[in-house]
Amino acid sequence: MLRRLIPQEYDFFESFDRAAAQAVTAARLLLKLTENFADADPIARELNEVEHACDDVAHRTIEQLNKSFITPLDREDIHVMILRIDDIVDLTNAAANRMAYFGIQRPTQHAINLAKQIVRGSEKLAEAVHGMRSAKQYEQVMRDCITVHEVENAADDILHTALAELFAKEKNAIEVIKWKDIYETMEKVTDRLEDVANVLQGVIVKMS
Amino acid sequence: MLRRLIPQEYDFFESFDRAAAQAVTAARLLLKLTENFADADPIARELNEVEHACDDVAHRTIEQLNKSFITPLDREDIHVMILRIDDIVDLTNAAANRMAYFGIQRPTQHAINLAKQIVRGSEKLAEAVHGMRSAKQYEQVMRDCITVHEVENAADDILHTALAELFAKEKNAIEVIKWKDIYETMEKVTDRLEDVANVLQGVIVKMS
Amino acid sequence: MLRRLIPQEYDFFESFDRAAAQAVTAARLLLKLTENFADADPIARELNEVEHACDDVAHRTIEQLNKSFITPLDREDIHVMILRIDDIVDLTNAAANRMAYFGIQRPTQHAINLAKQIVRGSEKLAEAVHGMRSAKQYEQVMRDCITVHEVENAADDILHTALAELFAKEKNAIEVIKWKDIYETMEKVTDRLEDVANVLQGVIVKMS
Numbered sequence: 001m002l003r004r005l006i007p008q009e010y011d012f013f014e015s016f017d018r019a020a021a022q023a024v025t026a027a028r029l030l031l032k033l034t035e036n037f038a039d040a041d042p043i044a045r046e047l048n049e050v051e052h053a054c055d056d057v058a059h060r061t062i063e064q065l066n067k068s069f070i071t072p073l074d075r076e077d078i079h080v081m082i083l084r085i086d087d088i089v090d091l092t093n094a095a096a097n098r099m100a101y102f103g104i105q106r107p108t109q110h111a112i113n114l115a116k117q118i119v120r121g122s123e124k125l126a127e128a129v130h131g132m133r134s135a136k137q138y139e140q141v142m143r144d145c146i147t148v149h150e151v152e153n154a155a156d157d158i159l160h161t162a163l164a165e166l167f168a169k170e171k172n173a174i175e176v177i178k179w180k181d182i183y184e185t186m187e188k189v190t191d192r193l194e195d196v197a198n199v200l201q202g203v204i205v206k207m208s
Numbered sequence: 209m210l211r212r213l214i215p216q217e218y219d220f221f222e223s224f225d226r227a228a229a230q231a232v233t234a235a236r237l238l239l240k241l242t243e244n245f246a247d248a249d250p251i252a253r254e255l256n257e258v259e260h261a262c263d264d265v266a267h268r269t270i271e272q273l274n275k276s277f278i279t280p281l282d283r284e285d286i287h288v289m290i291l292r293i294d295d296i297v298d299l300t301n302a303a304a305n306r307m308a309y310f311g312i313q314r315p316t317q318h319a320i321n322l323a324k325q326i327v328r329g330s331e332k333l334a335e336a337v338h339g340m341r342s343a344k345q346y347e348q349v350m351r352d353c354i355t356v357h358e359v360e361n362a363a364d365d366i367l368h369t370a371l372a373e374l375f376a377k378e379k380n381a382i383e384v385i386k387w388k389d390i391y392e393t394m395e396k397v398t399d400r401l402e403d404v405a406n407v408l409q410g411v412i413v414k415m416s
Numbered sequence: 417m418l419r420r421l422i423p424q425e426y427d428f429f430e431s432f433d434r435a436a437a438q439a440v441t442a443a444r445l446l447l448k449l450t451e452n453f454a455d456a457d458p459i460a461r462e463l464n465e466v467e468h469a470c471d472d473v474a475h476r477t478i479e480q481l482n483k484s485f486i487t488p489l490d491r492e493d494i495h496v497m498i499l500r501i502d503d504i505v506d507l508t509n510a511a512a513n514r515m516a517y518f519g520i521q522r523p524t525q526h527a528i529n530l531a532k533q534i535v536r537g538s539e540k541l542a543e544a545v546h547g548m549r550s551a552k553q554y555e556q557v558m559r560d561c562i563t564v565h566e567v568e569n570a571a572d573d574i575l576h577t578a579l580a581e582l583f584a585k586e587k588n589a590i591e592v593i594k595w596k597d598i599y600e601t602m603e604k605v606t607d608r609l610e611d612v613a614n615v616l617q618g619v620i621v622k623m624s
Binding site: 270273274283284287288291305306309310311381382385386389 | 624
C-alpha cells in the first residue's frame with residue numbers, strides 16, 4: 001500500500017474502524033435486548049444513540065472526502081464503504097425498534113440465535129475493516145469476509161427454521177406478522193454485513 | 209466543470225432534470241391520491257402514465273449514452289443516476305397501486321404525512337439534480353442532499369409511529385397486512401430518494 | 417474486444433456463462449415445482465444444490481480475480497457481475513423454499529405465471545451474458561436486456577393482479593401472509609434479473 005508514503009489530512013481508515021465498532025456495539029445491544037426483554041426500553045434508546053453517532057461518523061467522513069485531495073482508496077470506495085457500514089447500524093436499530101413498537105413481551109430462541117449471528121458477523125467484519133490498512137493483511141481480510149458470508153448463510157437457515165415453526169404453530173395472524181417481520185429484519189442485517197464484505201473484497205480485488 | 213468546453217450530442221443533465229421532475233409529479237399525485245381517495249382511479253392512472261414516461265426517458269438516456277463519445281460525467285455515473293431516479297418513480301407508483309388493489313377506502317393521516325415527506329424529498333432532490341450542472345452549486349447540492357437524508361429520517365419516524373399505532377389498535381389482521389405494506393412502501397420511496405442523493409454526493413466527491 | 421490479444425489465466429466469461437446457466441436451471445426447477453407440487457421436496461433439494469454450486473462458481477471467480485493480472489473487463493465489473501448473478505439463484509431458491517416451509521399444498525396459476533416469466537427472463541439473460549464476449553454482439557445483448565426489463569414489467573403486472581385477487585377473495589389472514597410473500601419473492605427474482613441486465617448494460621456503456 002502507498003498509504004505511508006502520502007500526506008493525509010484525514011484518516012479514513014480510522015472512520016471505517018469507528019463505524020465498524022459502532023456496528024459491533026449495536027449488534028451486542030440487540031443481543032442484550034433479545035436476552036433481557038424486561039430492559040427493552042433503555043437498551044433500545046442506547047441503540048438509537050449508537051445509530052445517530054454512526055450517522056455523524058458517516059456524515060463527517062463524506063465532508064472530509066470533499067476536502068481531501070489525496071485519499072488512500074478511490075474516493076467512490078470510501079463513500080460506498082461508509083454508507084454501507086451505516087446501513088448495518090440502521091437496520092440493527094430497526095430490528096430492535098420493531099420489537100419495541102410491536103409490543104413484543106418475550107423474544108424467542110430463534111431471535112436470540114439470529115442476534116448471536118449478527119454479533120459474530122459484525123465482529124468479523126470489524127476485523128476485516130481494520131485489516132484494510134495493510135496489504136499484508138489482505139489474505140486475512142479475505143478469510144474474515146468468507147466468515148461474514150457464512151454468517152449470512154447461517155442466519156438464512158435460522159430464518160427458514162423459525163418461519164417454518166411459526167407457520168406450523170402460531171394461529172394468531174397478527175403474531176405471525178410481527179415475528180415474520182422481526183426474523184426477516186434480523187436476517188437482513190446479515191445481508192447488509194455481507195454487502196460490506198462484498199465492498200471490501202471488491203476494493204481488495206481492485207488494489208491487489 | 210469542463211462541460212461548456214466540450215462538444216455534446218446529447219444533454220444528459222436535461223435527462224436527469226426531466227426524470228427528477230417526473231419524480232416530483234409522481235410524488236404530488238401520490239399526495240393528491242392520499243388526500244382525495246374518492247378520485248383514486250383517475251389519479252392512479254395518471255401516475256401510471258408518469259411512470260411509463262420516466263421509463264422512456266431512462267431508456268432513451270441509455271441509448272444516447274451508447275452513441276456518445278464524450279459525456280459530461282463518467283458513463284457509469286450517468287447510467288446509475290438515471291436508473292436510480294427511475295426507481296423512485298417506480299416505487300411511488302407502486303405505493304399508489306397498492307392502495308388501489310388493496311381496496312383501501314380512506315387513507316390515514318400517517319399515509320398523508322408520508323406522502324408529504326415524499327413530495328418534500330423529491331422537490332429537494334430535483335433541485336440537487338439541477339445543481340449538478342455547475343461546480344459553483346456543489347455546496348448547495350450537498351445541502352439539498354442532506355435535506356433528502358433528513359426526509360428519510362422523518363419518514364422513518366412516521367413509519368414507526370404508524371406501525372406502533374396499527375399494532376396497538378387494529379385487530380383485523382388483513383387490515384394490518386395492508387397498512388403495514390402501504391406504510392413500508394411509502395417509507396421505501398424515501399430510501400430510493402436517499403439512494404439518488406448518495407449517487408449525487410458520490411459524483412461530486414469524485415469530481416471535486 | 418481485446419480479449420483474444422491478451423494472455424489470460426482464467427476465463428471469466430466462462431464463469432459468467434456457468435453462473436447464468438445455473439440461474440436458468442434454478443428457474444426451470446422453480447417452474448417444475450409450481451407445476452408439480454406433489455414432488456416439491458426432491459425438487460427443492462435439487463434447487464438447493466444448484467444454489468450451492470453457484471456459490472462455488474462465485475467464490476472461485478473472486479479468488480481467481482485476486483490472482484489475475486489482466487482481466488477482460490474491469491475487475492470491479494467482474495466482481496459485481498458474478499455477485500449479482502448469484503443473487504438471482506439465491507432468491508429463486510428462497511422462493512422455492514418458502515413454498516416448502518409455508519406448507520403450501522397447491523400453487524396457484526399466478527405462481528405458475530410468475531415462474532414462467534422467471535424462466536423466460538433467465539434464459540434471455542443467459543444469452544445476453546454469453547454475448548458479452550464479443551463487441552459484435554453488443555446490439556443483440558442490449559435487445560436481450562430490454563426483454564429482461566419487459567419480463568420485470570410483466571411480473572409486476574402478474575403480482576398486482578395476484579394481490580388484488582388475494583385480498584378480494586382470501587379471508588384467512590395467514591393464507592394471505594403466505595401468498596403475498598410467495599408472489600412478492602417471485603416478483604423480486606425478476607428485479608434481480610433486471611439488476612444483472614443493468615450491470616451488463618453498464619459494462620457495455622463503458623466499453624463502447
